[in-house]
Amino acid sequence: MPPFTLGHFSQVCCQLLNHYFGEIVGQVGAYLLRRGHRPLFDIPCATGLSIAEVKKALAVMIQHNLVKFEASERNNNIAEYSIIHHNVYCLLRYPKYLYMIKRIYGTSEEILLEILLNLGQASASNVIFQSANRLKEANDDSEFSDPSALHKSFLKLAQDNFIIRCPKLADNANIQKVPTLEVEEKEKFTVPHLEIGPIAKLLKENATQLGEHGDSEVIWRVNHERFDVELRNVILVNAAARRVDATAGELYHLILKLWRECSNPDSPTTNALSFNVIKDAVRKNEGSSPVLLEHFEQYLRVLYEDTSSLIIRVGDAGGGQFVLNYSTVFENLACATLDSIVLERFGSKALRLFRLTRIQKFMEQDQMQNIAMIPAKEAKMFTYKLLEHNFLQIKELKKGTSNFAPVKSFILFHVDLPQVARTALEASYKGLFNAMVRQMHDLTDNKRLLDKHARLETLLETLRGEGLPEDELAYLSDSMTAAEKSLVARIHSMNDHLTLGQTQADDTILILESYLKFSSMT
């Protein structure tokens, strides 16, 4: 395979595939990331794997919604496979999804989601069955065999659009060589009728497989877009809480929920909500604090008069109409992100110059140092440093039209926000990739030690369960020295540190990606 270097985003995706699915899937995925749409027969030639292995790898990836296929343009009888980039990237966010679902709903929903994430695509009965099994193992409770509670949780998840139906075979699929898949809009979130009875029976019998069931044709998967919306909402609510106070965050959370219910998720602006609707919702919500109920209008007013455009007032009907314009609010968030990056990398004086140029649009060098009140030498140094790292851009305007004498030109500095955001996004992908590489390297370097430690731990657990006396256990555990144990502890803490760092880098990536997506929509 020619050694084209993958872009940073694709490198991250490769790393994720390798980590979660293994080398073979990783190789196939890397090839498809490099080459785009490819039919089946190209992949073994290029990667050197056997065709059976490639087929299995593709099947796994399709099952997990990472690869899609469609008929090639040149020849309708051949299917071309391509990677769904966003879904591969979202592999990184699975822990966040589980945490969010647990926070919003509870443990049973979390288990359902975890099973669905593990299976990739599954029918509702299968998911419920497996979750019930998992709960049974965890609780060691053989009496728990009532899956109707899980059924209710499943319905809740579908209602709030966290899971979505997969497209099924189209009607004319048998005629074509390459089948097409489609799903109707209104059926995307409707759960078909399930028969809980057989499931309960199988659970009582401690079966491990579900077997035939009525709704095996209706397959579900995780709805990544909905989770993205939820992650964005978390950022927005935090911004509101920082800007005003925690009660304002509460109010904003409610308003976001109302907007989501009444607007189209793909549009850059939400539909308008009237004041009375918001008031009713606040009154009806049981969790509202008394402070919010008392000063509700004031909180709303402080939020929409704030300069961060968290709420925009557009009209007066019904006591006031309020919308959220995603592009303005994410522009503000992206600007805050870039400000933070400039501050940490270059210092507060450079931040002042950066913000000044961004707010005033076009500035000359002298104006910048006068308004920012920074000594001339330092101002020049920081300006050129920012220019070198592409945070500032230059525009030259020529003054005068003489043909003979050299023409004096104005040199103006400005901030081209989409360009700077794209640069920062690429740097974030690179940082994320580096963190992952470092984590993988640490784990593989010390693999032998970690394996030994893991084996020892499981051995101790089983022996303890069987009732072996403590001094024998102590003797066994001494087979690893204290230094080795502390090293293992250190490796684990480094691992956690790196995982946390990756999550934080993902936050920045979400904000910058959202800004670029919404600004290109308008």
Next chain:
Amino acid sequence: MASPVVIKKEKVDEPRPSPSADAGEGQTEAEIECRMIELMGEFPKGINDKILETDMPNVDKKVKVAILNRLLSQEKVNIFRAAVTKELFWCLKQQPTSKLKGVDSEEKIVMRIIEEAGNKGIWNRDIRTKSSLNQTTLNKILKALEGKKLIKSVSSVSAAKKKVYMLFNLQPDRSVTGGSWYSDNEFESELVDVLNQQCYRILQQKAEGAKQKPLEGPLIVRNASFLSSKEICQIISDLKIVKFNLTVEDIETILDTLVYDGKIEMSSTTDGYSDGQVKTYRTVEKILSSAGIVRIPCGVCPVIKMCGTVGAVQPKNCVYYDQWLD
């Protein structure tokens, strides 16, 4: 017996001497000059030909012109041309002419050019172009004038080596010395930083005070955390950090730098007392505490561009990661 009364008839003087009676020769030139100077004193804005005509219609035009030219050469009067009517006006020169005694005409020209430049001063080369004098002659004249303490040179803040000349007793303009933030042509960055931090602390305290009463509602809390630029100026002046008087404009330039730092925001409101907009300020929290990416070493790495899977800079053996993970 009545003897006839004889009344002596004597020649009676005319009650007012008619103008025709005193011709040009009767009035001396000195008297005409005095009269002109009196008129110019009565009309400080200047007299023109019409006024002279009504006052002394019999005086010959040639005589008037000669007297006026003499006064001009003695530097007692100035001649101007009105902008609209293009008439000539003469008016008394304000400054006493005694100062310029003892200088010759070349020096006079140079003095006039420097005077016209007012308190902004004028550069050496500009004097040369205006007076079209030789470089060496000009330097000699400037040295002589400086020695006589009639002019002085002030170094401009914009170009450190450039010197501008102005009259001795004038205060240099702000654009030359740079204003309150420059002392000895050096930008006082420490003073600016100190004032910056002080203003921010004042606004922070106001916001803290406002937050103490959350029960009144967030609107009251927010409005109570605003301070106008005048009030801030007053507080800073009371603290007596700076030796000179701080104006409201000075404080506003400092507050603008805080706005550009992202720490405070400004809003213009109309004040009930004065006309026009009043600028008020309050502290704001940033909407994002810090970008996630800066919390890992790669976000602030100075050699990120050289980092890769092969080579000297790799994540596997990165020193910044080693430090961070310890």
